[in-house]
Amino acid sequence: MGQLKIRNMEEFASISGISRPTVSKYFNDPDSVRTSTRAKIEAALKKYDYQPNVFAMNQNRRTTKNIGIVVPNLADPFFSEIGRRVELACIKAGYSPILLSSHGSPDMERENLHSLRSLKPAGVLLAPFGRMSDKDAVQAFDEDFPLVLFDANMNDIGQAFVGTDNSQSVGLIVEYLCRSGEAPCFFEMKSPTNPNANKRHQAYVDSMERHGFEPRIFQADGDGWDFEEIGCIEGGRLLSSKAFNTNTILCSNDRLAIGMLSAAYGLGLQVGHGAGCDLRIAGHDDHPFSRFTCPPLTTIAQDYEAIANRAVDELFGMLEKEERLSDRTETTFEGRLVMRDSA
Incomplete structure (x- = not known):
């Protein structure tokens, strides 16, 4: 038989015979538990080859239902519309969306991500500036939180990207x-x-x-x-x-x-x-x-609804699995020609 696959921290705590709060305490600070308990946890980690969920570990943020949504400029009707659709999709799924505008400023984008940290979001949907974004700041946020990019791609950053082809x-x-x-x-x-x-x-x-x-x-x-x-x-x-x-x-x-x-x-x-x-x-x-x-x-x-729904689905998929995606995904939707009188 193959090795038992442990899906989350609750299952690991149960099979190792240690309480869930103690396991969580260890992952936040190994020195905070007794030496004998730490040895028992580390032996179980080695035996079952379990990799803890980095998202759940960070500041216990999954106790919140907050979803951050950051767009470059809400004064732009394009981002206002797609942000609205993402917001509604989050509400429908039972989450509390926090919609933030960067007001055309990459510095404000960085500040928005910094502010979201204190709100302990379950995850974040970001329409970045791209090459104008503070790549290091976005990369650091991606390492600590479930992050899905939409509209504009930043290669290798974010667990998923959704946009237009x-x-x-x-x-x-x-x-x-x-x-x-x-x-x-x-x-x-x-x-x-x-x-x-x-x-x-x-x-x-x-x-x-x-x-x-x-x-x-x-x-x-x-x-x-x-x-x-x-x-x-x-x-x-x-x-x-x-x-x-x-x-x-x-x-x-x-x-x-x-x-x-x-x-x-x-x-x-x-x-x-x-x-x-x-x-x-x-x-x-x-x-x-x-x-x-x-x-x-x-x-x-552009298919606003498809982009919004897919971005939300990608994020919620990560939250349900309590783990990072094994491979970064990129999804693009085809545009539709709209013929009007100007051409």
Whole structure:
């Protein structure tokens, strides 16, 4: 027969003949129990090859039902919407969500993680800044708490990642724009705040080359989260100077596209795919306001609900098993083309 598999600390305490509080006390501080008790526990550890649950050991935090949710900026309707869905999924499962915004600041992200430590969360769902995040701080948090990343990935950090397949989604909208009119150029931030922007850049290049077109990329000066303002000012500058050598512009995200729509309106340009239109504009994300722009914005819809539910399921799976996942998982969902009047 194979060796008995011990699943949690309760089972280990029972089979070793030692009380659960004493076992817990040992794992928190081996010197806090009597020498004879410590020897008995260590002999049982060796005999059954049991690895204690690092999550349960840390400050007895699993006595709480708190789930931390940290997003880059709740003022951004995208993160407000996906944060809301994650929050509702936690409530439905009987947990108490604590939704925090980093307000566009990586320093605030670090402070949010520090604050969550004192609340002893059962686990945390983090939409990180990515390359702008304090990697050491996120790594340290990951070592002490169940952590699932969503929206933006940080390789090898977090027990799981859930997001959108940017290669598929950008490829889908590039294919549509190429077959329905002129091949698109790509309008993006010169210094993107989110690692998804870099993935979309590369996906655009790859898709254009697959279709036999030369990629044409235009970058906007500016940083931060004022995407609409940057899209309007920089987009207007490029439109005024007739920099675009195609009448089709694919923006890296919907908020840049909304700014571009405003710039086009100010210049008296007709946006759409009908007769007499000067310009086609498309975006990515299906921003909650994109259906209400003038004209309504053609875009890629991310599956907010699937991302939120899967991220929550990954976290709760860890909590139920009381152990780290043996392998880090990455799950991405395909985007859906939403054709509206702008392109």
